Amino acid sequence: MELRAREQNGILVVHVQQDRIDAASAIQFKDRMREVTQDNPACVVLDLSQVAFLDSSGLGAVVAVRKALGPDRVLELSGLTPSVQKVFRLTRMDTIFRIHPSLPDGLRDAD
Amino acid sequence: MPTDNRPVRDGPCPAALQLTIPGHxxxxxxxxxxxxxxxLLRALPDEGRGTAELVLAEVLNNIVEHAYARHSGEIEVTLSRDAGGILCEVADTGLPMPQGVPPAGQLPPLEGDNLPEGGFGWHLIRSLARDLEYRREGGRNLLRFRLES
Incomplete structure (x- = not known):
């Protein structure tokens, strides 16, 4: 599971550099997220713009990451592709997570 | 890339295909x-193809996780086009559905500190597939549903 994490303005932006978070990769995703968030950032933005496919296991993994961060830290999502958006909408998880259409200006990659 | 020794039967007329997948x-x-x-699925518009991928993933993963929880086996998937869309027939030799029916797929309650991490699969299947039927026959689970084409 390829993740790239970068801290900027006190916010940890995590780019998922893989096109699926599914039953086969959900555990790896959770493990990698635990590694990149171990310095306890107050706010994590998960950039899902490269993720074309997320199933219920992938959704469960994103929820688990949010829960692992605890009540004092925030997980927000960004750049949901249409099919990922659909999973969040159908499960009403779009009412639980703050979802940005794309990364806010100050958090975009320089490259 | 088929995963077993039987290739995908996918002839020049894209009307039907059958694939046997080991249940892991x-x-x-x-x-x-x-x-x-x-x-058959490449021909669908992006959205329909995305829906097909999601429903099939949920169905197949459920079989691996639940039907084949105690023993292993194969999953036979047959897709064909009919007037109502794409007919999907999925067979396995695993444990039967609890109470002999597929789960209702009711969305688990979404509450503040104790968000559910599972229980979404059947909700997604029932939201996106049509004409869902299940029967147990000769030690096999047979699930049928349609996807819009």
Whole structure:
């Protein structure tokens, strides 16, 4: 599971550099997220713009990451592709997570 | 890329295809890719193809996780086009559905500190598939549903 994490303005932006978070990769995703968030950032933005496919296991993994961060830290999502958006909408998880259409200006990659 | 020795039957007329997938997680990932690359599903518009991928993934993963929880076996997937869309027939020799019916797929309650991490699969299947039927026959689970084409 390829993740790239970068801290900027006190916010940890995590780019998922893989096109699926599914039953086969959900555990790896959770493990990698635990590694990149171990310095306890107050706010994590998960950039899902490269993720074309997320199933219920992938959704469960994103929820688990949010829960692992605890009540004092925030997980927000960004750049949901249409099919990922659909999973969040159908499960009403779009009412639980703050979802940005794309990364806010100050958090975009320089490259 | 089919995952077993039987190739995808996907002739010049993209009306039907059949694939046998070993009932474990890695094989399901590869089998799903093979199904999505087959002509019948490649011909769908992006949204329909995305829906097909999601429903098939949920159905196949459920079989691996629940039907084949105690023993292993194969999953036979047959897709064909009919007037109502794409007819999907999925058979396995695993444990029967609890109470002999597929789960209702009711969304688990979403509450503040104790968000559910599972229980979404059947909700997604029932939201996106049509004409869902299940029966147990001769030690096999037979699930049928339609996807809009």
């Amino acid at each position: 997680a890695e094989a399901v990932s590869a089998g799903l890719r093979a199904l999505l690359d087959a002509r």
